[in-house]
């Protein structure tokens with residue numbers, strides 16, 4: 001009747017022998033080597049594995065179920081190591097073999113369309129599927145969206161898949177595409193190739209905070225020779241005078257860099273400051289670079305410059321006792337201590353955006369799902385149900401042994 005949504009990825013080759021298969025549990029304190037000895041299998045086989053595989057075998061935990069299939073004097077032992085890998089030990093007469101192989105599983109495709117009727121949408125989703133994993137997966141698909149804002153009358157639509165082995169769930173369901181409407185506003189979320197979730201425009205549903213320096217040091221490899229103060233003894237003037245900046249002592253010709261993005265608003269000789277440049281930044285901030293030996297050749301007033309770009313070179317022009325850069329920072333015209341700005345680290349929030357080919361791929365997905373979203377709002381979807389927390393079944397699945 002309906003399209004078969006069941007995809008068989010691997011065949012259960014050993015299921016045909018299931019009459020001779022018996023299930024056991026990995027004992028407490030058992031090691032892989034002691035296990036081989038018990039099974040009468042040469043330990044040499046273990047030492048023949050590469051170190052990564054041996055490390056993986058150390059992951060087998062007490063209580064882990066495994067299978068032994070006996071056939072006359074031969075046997076095959078299957079021990080799951082991870083959700084996706086199993087170790088297969090075969091013994092035929094005197095010859096044995098150990099290999100790691102993917103565990104056969106099937107992928108169930110599920111979908112659900114839910115019209116929220118209560119104040120607890122996630123509980124409703126759980127009641128409809130009995131899958132805690134699906135609720136968890138939905139939170140991941142919308143990690144930066146507040147799912148508590150979903151109200152009565154809103155909708156949740158999910159297309160997902162779930163790996164299953166012998167009717168048991170393997171790992172959590174994976175949401176491929178979903179739509180949540182909150183007060184008529186639509187929030188689509190699509191799984192991209194990088195395993196993350198993006199909206200229709202390629203903006204990630206995740207906010208990353210990173211440490212970031214909005215202002216950089218104007219001279220590399222220098223020392224602070226004089227700090228910002230309202231009262232310091234001036235070595236040339238021989239009187240107390242405010243020092244409304246910071247001095248960085250550095251050799252002649254050391255490049256001077258803009259502390260942040262901005263625009264050159266002044267360039268020229270300014271009395272005591274000598275050859276100097278003033279840059280206007282955002283947030284009412286200005287920076288002054290003084291005592292330069294020379295300016296960067298092509299730099300003009302009005303030029304836009306980026307953070308860290310060279311604007312000139314260290315010198316000793318104006319009222320100066322040796323090569324250094326005097327850096328002044330002004331906030332709305334008032335001198336502030338530059339050391340409070342240089343190399344401060346701010347937390348910034350970033351939302352990743354897909355670009356180029358990745359974005360084009362996502363857009364194709366968006367188009368492909370358009371009709372599916374339309375259809376499901378009429379049918380209600382075809383969810384995968386979970387029984388007793390582990391067994392998976394679908395409504396339209398006929399009962400098999």
Ligand SMILES: [Zn+2]
Nearest residue numbers: 245246247326
């Ligand atoms: Zn100075």
